[in-house]
Amino acid sequence: MLLTITTTHQPATDLGYLLHKNPGRLQTAELSMGKAHVFYPEATPGRCTAALLLEVDPVALVRNRKGPGGDAGTLKQYVNDRPYVASSFLSVAIAQVFGSAMGGRSKDRPELAETPIPLEATIAVLPCRGGEPLLRRIFEPVGYTVTAQGYPLDATFQDWGESPYFTVTLQATCRLSDLLRHLYVLVPVMDREKHYWITQDEVEKLLRLGADWLPSHPERELIVDRYLKHQRRLTRAALERLIEEDVDDPEVVIAARDAEEIPETDMTLREQRLGSVLAALKGGGASRVLDLGCGEGALLKPLLADQQFQEIVGMDVSMRALDIAKERLNLERLPERQARRIKLLQGSLMYRDQRLQGYDAAAVMEVIEHLDPPRLAAFERVVFHYAKPGTVVVTTPNIEYNVKFPTLAAGHLRHEDHRFEWTRLEFQAWANRVGTERKYAVRFLPVGTEDPEVGAPTQMAVFTQ
Numbered sequence: 057m058l059l060t061i062t063t064t065h066q067p068a069t070d071l072g073y074l075l076h077k078n079p080g081r082l083q084t085a086e087l088s089m090g091k092a093h094v095f096y097p098e099a100t101p102g103r104c105t106a107a108l109l110l111e112v113d114p115v116a117l118v119r120n121r122k123g124p125g126g127d128a129g130t131l132k133q134y135v136n137d138r139p140y141v142a143s144s145f146l147s148v149a150i151a152q153v154f155g156s157a158m159g160g161r162s163k164d165r166p167e168l169a170e171t172p173i174p175l176e177a178t179i180a181v182l183p184c185r186g187g188e189p190l191l192r193r194i195f196e197p198v199g200y201t202v203t204a205q206g207y208p209l210d211a212t213f214q215d216w217g218e219s220p221y222f223t224v225t226l227q228a229t230c231r232l233s234d235l236l237r238h239l240y241v242l243v244p245v246m247d248r249e250k251h252y253w254i255t256q257d258e259v260e261k262l263l264r265l266g267a268d269w270l271p272s273h274p275e276r277e278l279i280v281d282r283y284l285k286h287q288r289r290l291t292r293a294a295l296e297r298l299i300e301e302d303v304d305d306p307e308v309v310i311a312a313r314d315a316e317e318i319p320e321t322d323m324t325l326r327e328q329r330l331g332s333v334l335a336a337l338k339g340g341g342a343s344r345v346l347d348l349g350c351g352e353g354a355l356l357k358p359l360l361a362d363q364q365f366q367e368i369v370g371m372d373v374s375m376r377a378l379d380i381a382k383e384r385l386n387l388e389r390l391p392e393r394q395a396r397r398i399k400l401l402q403g404s405l406m407y408r409d410q411r412l413q414g415y416d417a418a419a420v421m422e423v424i425e426h427l428d429p430p431r432l433a434a435f436e437r438v439v440f441h442y443a444k445p446g447t448v449v450v451t452t453p454n455i456e457y458n459v460k461f462p463t464l465a466a467g468h469l470r471h472e473d474h475r476f477e478w479t480r481l482e483f484q485a486w487a488n489r490v491g492t493e494r495k496y497a498v499r500f501l502p503v504g505t506e507d508p509e510v511g512a513p514t515q516m517a518v519f520t521q
């Protein structure tokens with residue numbers, strides 16, 4: 057993992073004073089997760105570059121694992137991208153190795169520490185969950201010129217598509233402490249992972265390090281939500297404090313309520329979608345139903361309220377989403393007869409799962425666009441070949457309609473986790489092929505108000521055997 061910071065402010069070698077690291081020497085610090093080396097690949101009066109090289113020790117990571125969280129699979133604990141990419145480890149290293157500089161303190165050059173100077177930071181490998189569009193939405197508002205170079209997942213298999221990894225260069229004229237604070241907060245936000253457990257202290261740290269720039273950042277909700285690892289209680293507390301001054305703005309309140317769902321503050325579309333999916337399930341006469349990728353249980357609730365559905369299974373890969381669903385549905389306090397009708401399962405639509413066999417119908421609402429395109433084939437097999445319910449109802453955004461969302465910048469997808477969004481033709485081509493191959497008839501229905509040119513905001517396919 058490599059971060060370089062370059063300045064052309066003259067004499068450029070003053071960078072050494074700002075960072076409290078002598079350009080003439082290699083310096084190594086032992087950190088709990090490995091070693092941090094600081095050295096200067098170039099140090100001339102005209103241009104000086106400091107490099108922070110992190111050697112993360114994956115075995116130490118597993119050994120030091122403390123507290124809740126963490127990966128269940130042991131293999132993943134050892135085989136992962138953590139040693140190679142910029143992540144919250146980089147933030148920790150910045151704080152430990154460049155702590156004074158991040159605090160804006162310089163013993164020998166105090167005025168320079170307060171002065172905006174031309175700076176350029178390059179992160180060799182930054183995982184950008186949300187891709188280059190999100191990278192720009194995060195760093196450009198704080199004043200950086202962003203250059204990003206993406207990489208395919210595997211150069212020999214072009215079909216696998218793009219990886220989430222980018223080489224990123226950020227250029228700005230700013231104080232070194234600003235640059236370091238931005239990196240400290242925003243690198244883990246792009247990576248969307250943190251190796252440590254989040255507590256109230258993190259809220260304080262975020263508010264402190266973000267004091268100058270976070271309150272006015274257009275993506276502050278997303279930044280806070282990801283930085284605090286989606287812990288709703290903490291996120292809410294941080295946002296409340298950040299937005300105290302403009303709580304009257306209804307858009308802010310709505311955005312704070314649902315940080316990740318970017319333009320879809322339009323509740324009626326969601327309701328229309330639920331209504332359409334329910335109608336399709338009901339119309340088919342289903343009694344035993346699956347909600348695959350049920351998330352926080354938006355569909356499970358009306359299913360439970362309708363006695364036609366005698367057996368309801370919600371399945372999702374995210375334990376966190378299932379916990380929220382359980383709470384929202386009040387599962388622990390339902391009368392026994394109602395509680396018996398519903399079950400929540402953790403599982404992945406990527407793998408054959410016998411628990412999903414033998415149902416009348418399945419809803420797969422707003423899920424396929426979260427799957428990497430090369431993995432859709434696995435999804436098709438799992439749902440249409442192995443689980444094989446009588447009816448399958450699939451909904452997904454219609455990308456053509458995105459131009460109608462005034463808050464969505466051109467070329468952006470509706471949600472930062474979306475791997476793709478399809479036009480009507482693309483969705484129909486996919487669904488028709490799956491129908492033919494798996495012997496299901498398919499019909500298509502628009503969801504939401506249809507526009508004569510770009511169609512409806514959501515598209516729905518109903519597959520029947």
Ligand code: SAH
Binds near residue numbers: 348351355372373
């Ligand atoms: N159907 C819900 C949630 C949609 S969000 C609704 O419409 O409100 C997409 C959901 O798909 C998330 O909860 C996510 O955890 C889940 N998901 C993503 N990949 C998955 C996979 N491979 N297997 C099962 N669920 C998955």
